[in-house]
Amino acid sequence: MQTAVIRELFKQSDKHLGKSIRVHGWVRTVRVSKSFGFIELNDGTFFTNLQVVFEESLDNFAEIARLVTGSALTVTGTLVESPGAKQPFELKAEDIVIVGSCAPDYPLQKKRHTFEFLRTIAHLRPRTNTFAAVFRVRSLAAYAIHKFFQERNFVYVHTPVITGSDAEGAGEMFRVTTLGFDRTPRNEAGQVDFTRDFFGRETGLTVSGQLEAETYCQAFGRVYTFGPTFRAENSHTPRHAAEFWMIEPEIAFADLQDDMHLAEDMMKYVIGYVLDNAPEEMDFFNKFVDKSLLARLANVLQSDFGHVTYTEAIDILKNASEKFEYPVEWGADLQTEHERYLAEKHMQKPVFVTDYPKQIKAFYMRLNDDQKTVAAMDLLVPGVGEIIGGSQREERPAYLEQRMAELGLSHEDYWWYLDLRKYGGTKHAGYGLGFERLIMYLTGMGNIRDVISFPRTPKNAEF
RNA sequence: UCCUCGAUAGCUCAACGGUAGAGCAUCCGGCUGUUAACCGGAGGGUUGCUGGUUCGAAUCCAGCUCGGGGAGCCA
Numbered sequence: 379m380q381t382a383v384i385r386e387l388f389k390q391s392d393k394h395l396g397k398s399i400r401v402h403g404w405v406r407t408v409r410v411s412k413s414f415g416f417i418e419l420n421d422g423t424f425f426t427n428l429q430v431v432f433e434e435s436l437d438n439f440a441e442i443a444r445l446v447t448g449s450a451l452t453v454t455g456t457l458v459e460s461p462g463a464k465q466p467f468e469l470k471a472e473d474i475v476i477v478g479s480c481a482p483d484y485p486l487q488k489k490r491h492t493f494e495f496l497r498t499i500a501h502l503r504p505r506t507n508t509f510a511a512v513f514r515v516r517s518l519a520a521y522a523i524h525k526f527f528q529e530r531n532f533v534y535v536h537t538p539v540i541t542g543s544d545a546e547g548a549g550e551m552f553r554v555t556t557l558g559f560d561r562t563p564r565n566e567a568g569q570v571d572f573t574r575d576f577f578g579r580e581t582g583l584t585v586s587g588q589l590e591a592e593t594y595c596q597a598f599g600r601v602y603t604f605g606p607t608f609r610a611e612n613s614h615t616p617r618h619a620a621e622f623w624m625i626e627p628e629i630a631f632a633d634l635q636d637d638m639h640l641a642e643d644m645m646k647y648v649i650g651y652v653l654d655n656a657p658e659e660m661d662f663f664n665k666f667v668d669k670s671l672l673a674r675l676a677n678v679l680q681s682d683f684g685h686v687t688y689t690e691a692i693d694i695l696k697n698a699s700e701k702f703e704y705p706v707e708w709g710a711d712l713q714t715e716h717e718r719y720l721a722e723k724h725m726q727k728p729v730f731v732t733d734y735p736k737q738i739k740a741f742y743m744r745l746n747d748d749q750k751t752v753a754a755m756d757l758l759v760p761g762v763g764e765i766i767g768g769s770q771r772e773e774r775p776a777y778l779e780q781r782m783a784e785l786g787l788s789h790e791d792y793w794w795y796l797d798l799r800k801y802g803g804t805k806h807a808g809y810g811l812g813f814e815r816l817i818m819y820l821t822g823m824g825n826i827r828d829v830i831s832f833p834r835t836p837k838n839a840e841f
Numbered sequence: 842u843c844c845u846c847g848a849u850a851g852c853u854c855a856a857c858g859g860u861a862g863a864g865c866a867u868c869c870g871g872c873u874g875u876u877a878a879c880c881g882g883a884g885g886g887u888u889g890c891u892g893g894u895u896c897g898a899a900u901c902c903a904g905c906u907c908g909g910g911g912a913g914c915c916a
Contacts, residue, residue: 407876407877407878409874409875409876409878409879410875410878411871411872411873411874411875411878411879412871412872412873413872413873414873414874414875415875416874416875416876416878418876429875429876431874431875433873446866446867447866460874461874462874462875462876463876464875464876465876482866482867482868483851483866483867484851484866484867485851485852485866486852486866487851487852487853487865487866487877488865488866488877489852489853489864489865489866489877490852490853490877491852491853492852492853492909494908494909495852495853497908498908550914586916607916609914609915609916611913611914611915612842612914613913613914613915614842614909614910614911614912615910615911615912615913615914615915616909616910617915617916618914618915618916619916622916623916624916625916703912704912713912713913714911714912714913715912763915763916764915764916765916766916767915767916810916811916812915812916813916814916815916816916825909826916837907838907
């Protein structure tokens, strides 16, 4: 007999009704009476559980009746229409094999757990409804990202995880070394002698693959990266993790407008894909996590994203009736409260903020004709905040070198990056999308620690 | 790193200066269609850690550890 997966039973129930089938899965809950009982079985393929009915005619009825949540079973029986109102069909068991019993101190109960508690048992939490839904959506969103870019002739580039450059100074780096900690070699000046380290130079985990991605962009025209990224910032917020996944497309012969079009198309594509392919999970989020989720996502699909320049945003904030804790002044970076106002109150939809003052942005962003601002864009979304940061890159060698000089960046560290401008350089643009922030936006989950399997945050690398 | 709130049974919480409790989970018993099933019973605690105040501390005070929320940094 072939083993059926529960997803298949729900998607094509006509094909299986009345047939004898076998399923493998884990017990979510058991309800038992004197001579019969019900098991909610989940095999991980589908959000909804399969109801198994068992009766005392089974040889091992007594044993089955004592099953606890978490036990692994193989059930053979007939799929029949269910008299109960809450499920269309159920599996009438003819044989139940206990594949893996579950100890009585299993920490997952049927009632609601706090997300804080579930983080302490991150090895078991994917067995809960919420996390089953989050990680299926995460998987689908990752696939949708690849699908989106592949369908548009992008090449997927694997940029290095270990890097010698501090990229764009995007954040503190984790050091990668094989030097011992007790007797680190020192040079004549008393500094750590990295020439004796594994790579012969100071290295760390990547904080961005962008600079490397730009090199492949100048060969393939359209590329993207999708990989782990590391920031050693001592951040304690629901939106930051030390290890996270980032998507960084880079497009040649393109300006900031092209960049924003790409970002908007991508966001809509992924939202649409997840809504189409995880309807049960999305309904669950809408019911138990964020009651306005589906309406909001539908609205995003239908409307155009907002666009304001940084300068316009400053005017909007200055004229707002809202009182801000931090002053609104041209030249200062937008505070979280300002971003929230723009996205959640003023626009009530995703909004691109563009053309920031050059002094608050990275060296590689293209200088605008006003000589004061750069062709940068941040995408702010209600509830999550900044989800994308991007820019048109400075392709003019003179401008780039001048900016590097102003910031004290050395030619030697960026010689290959400067070469791109020397050898057939084109205008080009790109952005970074925080994958976990996208998942938060798609699911309504409020904490980044609950959308990544084993979160790494300050003072926490358990599992 | 700063501000703020919190830590009591396996989980979710109550008790707020005077003998530490409930629901769920677990174990035992009952129940012929359940749906976070239901009904009855039992076991389960160094009240995060260290010190202090007090006749007496889960409760008040100090420090520490861990966690939540906010800020900064950013994706």
